[in-house]
Amino acid sequence: MSQVIVSGLITGSLYALAALGLVLIFKTSDIVNFAQGEMAMFNTFIAYTLMTKLGMPYLLAFVLTIIFAAIMGYLVQRIVIRPLFGSPLISSMIATLGLIMILNGLAGNLFGFETKNFPKMLNKNNIVIGSISIDPNSLLIILITIGIMFVLFYYFKYAMKGLAIRAVAQDPEAAKLMGISIDKVTMSTWMMSSILSAIAGMLIAPTTFLDINMMADVHLKSFSSAVLGGFNTFLGPVAGGFILGVVENLFGRYASLEWKTVFVFALIVIMLVVKPNGIFGKEYRKKV
């Protein structure tokens, strides 16, 4: 039982990690970036190439990948998102669907279709506590996830720039009148979110292995986690991820693995009906 829960938490942290970038974009521009998973995959391939083709050590490759990710975020915003300012939001979401195809197709052509092993950040033996066996790398991922969550939380709550990002999401024109450059704000969030995707990808890849498909399930689940926990907070997606991971595992272990997915989504729907803004989401009602 405890192993199932612990493993659930670990898987959940992957969902949570992937969800943070998604929520970042959403909070600022109301856009659901369907391509978040593919960005993670592509960036992870960059890290892999740096390590295998150029023989770089992990840390250097990690840092360079983050720089690459920032550039990718910049380009995506510049080429795809910015021209869509002023169009209906759904257009931007469809554009990110297009982005999935481009990134997935390019990744196959550039990096090949085989599944690859991606190194862990921390390569230590499993820790065994009683009947539970834990990979220290997994603990690290959980810590990083929670760490990023807090950084984002404080940045958005207290930093002027973070506030500006939230302001743009609520009323872009009024934000302009406050002296906020919408372009710079969305640019920086896309860059941040791309960086988050890279970090997520590099941390997730040792578990899912690296290939063009690595994020398929994680992305779907991260989206679900974000919604489950509340899309407009940072705590929500992380908590949502953990909850999802654990529930999924418990159901799989003690009820049915075949019907696990059906159960998980049914549960999400029920949870949402009870708490329409997610477990931690704040209710915001339009006043008339």
Added chain:
Amino acid sequence: GNNEKDTTAENKGKDESNVEEVKLAQGVTDDTIKIGTIGPTSGPIAMVGIPMLHGMEAYFNMINEQGGINGRKIELVAKDDEFKADLALQKAEELVEKDKVFAIVGQLGTPGCLGTLDYFQEIDIPCIYQGTGVSVFAQAKGNYFPVQPNYTFEGSLIAKYAVSDLNAKSVVLIYGNDDSGKEGMVGIKEYLKEQGKEDLLKEEIAFNLEDVDFSAHIQKAKAQNPDVVIVLGYQKAVPGILLEAKKQGLESQFMTSYINADVTMLDLAKEAANGVLVTAWVPDITDANNESAKQYIETFLKYYPDETPNAFGVAGWVAAETFVEGLKRAENNLSWEGFIQAMETFDGWSDGIAKGITYTPDRRNGVEKMYFMKAVYDSNGPRYETVTDFMGLDD
């Protein structure tokens, strides 16, 4: 003509008239033979479709460079069905009616193969190698020539080995919820039933192809403390399961399907793969002393230097070499009937990577013998070691 009934074969009539005049079916000229293939080469399953296609192309390129077969070069038209049955059918119609291909070679993907089955049977175009383990193709007969073993057969064989050679008293099955898992499960159960040992199978544990967390699966397996754990599935799930088992200290004997018998599993599972028994129907391609495997790897790398020649590539290669062998045997009698007759002369054919292929008018199982290898991951490097000879269910 678009007014034909789907169930009649106006085309077939056309082809027959062709055949009568020049004795050649569509797609065949004096210096080329045009053939088609369908498989997922974009989207998620492209990771299987592309290597398989490249395996085929490597082989055909090699043949063409050698001057082709009977002076005819082989031209392969590849269509992408995105792993969808409906698109596969549409592509099949395109290949047959627009591209006018002579045969369908190395089609990949269960949905696509199933989706086109009725159509190809109607028009009777030769179909060599179905990249799926579904057993219906073995029963299709006529124009169908499956090569890779079907999963039901394989499942039975694994069960047989577990029971009679490993003396397993308790078996747990972890299977993927697609054909690779479910048909294999049927095979295992069939065999155990025959032997009256159904109760050996203690637990059937399903996983979804996209699962990443296998802790619950392993916990379930562990609870049975089994002698043998059979893992049926492919791609990343299998190494994922092995790693989790190692982490949780489940030390049963693991067995898995030939789909995983390549470098990728060793690469991904590392030490966790050590000792796993895998079935094989082609000689170990990772074995440096195996001539036909060497040829495959060298040729593949010649045309696709940046890619890994993996098991999917082998599948394509085998499809191509089986087809080419048929061509050689048919010589100039390249009507569909002629070719099919030539294919039916395969009798334990073993010149290629694949061994022991037999076709008669009512025997279309493709490979019917397999052997077992053991994955080894130690200081001498990752490799497979052969542990049995080729064996069938009746041996």
Added chain:
Amino acid sequence: MLKISDLKVNYGYVKALKGVSLEVKEGSIVTILGANGAGKSTTLKSISGIVPATEGEIEFMGQSIKKLSPEEIVSLGVVQCPEGRRIFPQFSVEENLRIGAFGRRKNIKNINDDYERVYDYFPKLKERKDQVAGTLSGGEQQMLAIARGLMANPKIFLLDEPSLGLAPIVVKEIFGIIEDINKAGVTILLVEQNAFQASKIADYVYVIETGNIVISGTKEEVISNENIKKSYLGA
């Protein structure tokens, strides 16, 4: 201080401004009056750089700001409190104020002092500083919008119909506050429908009609103008 000459603005096919010229002297209060859709808001928006001008010139302290981006304009001290409040509904009152100071974020010494300064004008906001702004009443939101603008330390403060939807007593207060702000050294450009009160505090008044300035003059001149009386002051 602010000089607009022959400003033309189009929204697609709609010609919203057809050549507006006006001038605001440093330290003064200038009011623009006009009916619905006359082009008042458009004038303010093009000053702030929100809508592009097709022709004409906008100068602030001798420098052309026509081509500048909204954030550059704000950083020069040209701050607008927009029509319809446009407060950030999901922010708390205090967060709204904080974001108001975004344009000068690099030289804020103690933001609490700045809060206190605007809370002095609007004590009601202080009571509600943690309330989510979207749930404030209309009038409270209007106060917040003005306060938020003040947080930017404007040199010239553009106010678009600040009295809209306010209780009479608050309207008086607001006009009082505008005068106070002005006395504290901020130049005011005020757009109003509430012509009577607005012209009372103004040094100079422009009247705009379908994209053109039709009348201008000191408040005495304008108030005594019969046409104006008829059509705007309801007399």
Added chain:
Amino acid sequence: MKGKIDIKKLIVLIVVIAFPLIFDLPRSTMTLLDLAGIWVIVAIGYNLLLGFGGQISLGHAAFVGIGAYITANIAINYNPPLIVGVLLAGVVNGLLGLVLGLPALRLEGNYLAIATLGFGVAFQHIFMEWESFTGGFSGIRNIPPAHIFGFTFDNRVSMYYLIFIFILLAIIISKNILRSKTGRALIAMRDSSIAASSIGVDIAKYKTTAFVLSAIFAGVAGSLYAYLMKQVYPNSFDTAMSLNILAMIVIGGIASIEGSIVGALFITIIPQLLKNIPVQNASFILTGVLLILSVMYFPFGLVQVYHNIVKKIKGSSNDKKGEVATNNE
């Protein structure tokens, strides 16, 4: 004015009817057209839901699948006239639409998106696991062709006309709905649900109505799918397909029936045409690029292109009138 429009419609009608008769199209092309036609029906229904009703669904492919499986089962077991299969698929889907409409009463935006996405994913698994009904991963084959009044739709061309009739029905029904109080209520709900309910629109009722309607359209389309392909497999109705349906109406034109048609044709046919480019993955990548370009240049859908051209031709004589609303159907 009215006469002119009718002539235009008539021309379109004649072209569509004559198309397969004039050109001797290969069967594969007809298959693609037939498939596209089926998605047109889905897209029209989906536009009622999202475009007009403002309710998102990311699980719509499931409805098509359900329709297809229902028809497959009854056709194989009873082979009734096609109308029975179609109706049954429509009715069962309508009921399921009602069920999916329930969470929609409480949810909006992303929360609704994920709930419907979950519905889609769950059904994908149900299609896989409920073997007695769906045949599991190996699906259902050998579905007999559709027949009615002794006529059998056993080839692509007859299916083409059958699907065409259903598209016509879909257009007429959806346009009639949009011109009725139901349609207005849907749009009102989308524009301002608060105002809508203040003037008597029961939001709960119309949210579910939107779901039910679109589910019925999808179910009927699924039924035709089963009759066209004569086989049904689970992975045809996955999340990617649901997202495709969304892309159809956005690309074509949200809140426009014509847009649904254009979008469905675009998304079904263009990627297949692009596959003729002999570069690995080119069609996949280019489809992505086209998706982005089309929302970029035609943010209100490809039908906008047509309207722009008409505007150009007619010149600027209308401009003076300003924003005169033309009936946007």
Added chain:
Amino acid sequence: MNETILKADNISISFGGLKAVDSVSFEIQKGEIMGLIGPNGAGKTTIFNLITQFYKLDEGSICFLGNDLSKFKPHQIIEKGVARTFQNVELFKSMTVLENLLVGQHSEINYNIFQGVIRTKKVKEEEQIAIERAMEVLKILEIEDYAYFYAGHLPYGVQKLVELGRALVSGPKLIILDEPAAGMNDTETKEFAKKIRFVKEKFGLTILLIEHDMSLVMSICNRIMVLNFGKKIAEGTPEEISSNSEVIKAYLGEEV
């Protein structure tokens, strides 16, 4: 004349700790125009939301022509005969003005979805009647020229009138208006006052009106109720109210 049409008895609601409306009681007589004024945040709009059931009462009751309104859902209120406008205009922006007024008759138009689908004769007739009715109202409000314009693109003042039209067209008995004259200049407001009086007579309406423009309130209201901090602080004729010292202190300021 002295027939009570709406009776609110001790109504209260609070948000979090804030008592937005605090034990307020009032009655509206048939045929009168009642004004509701008070400082910003006093709870006026909240009372509207309580009447129309957007918010549910914490305490008290609201009775309209013998119906306890709290038994109904927001969309049923109009069927009982109460229509409203909104403080921030809430039009159906992507619809034409005419269509907005057709939605306004949603509950009046009498056919079901199946008839709508096949567009029976009845549907056509009902639609025709609805259109005529809508045009009639537009004419009365003198905005019939805008009938085919998209509502979202209209000048603010016209939008306000469209909203009024949309409320009128359902034939309500009581109409509640939230700051209808906001954003209008004095001349426009005067015009508007005339229109209100006219439609009130024409349709036999009773009106409850929130407004900060005292010239409008004082000129058209028969009676005025004043709210402060959620509590009723005064009620009376315009003259009484404008000289009530508490009202002056809380709301009007020294001179009017």
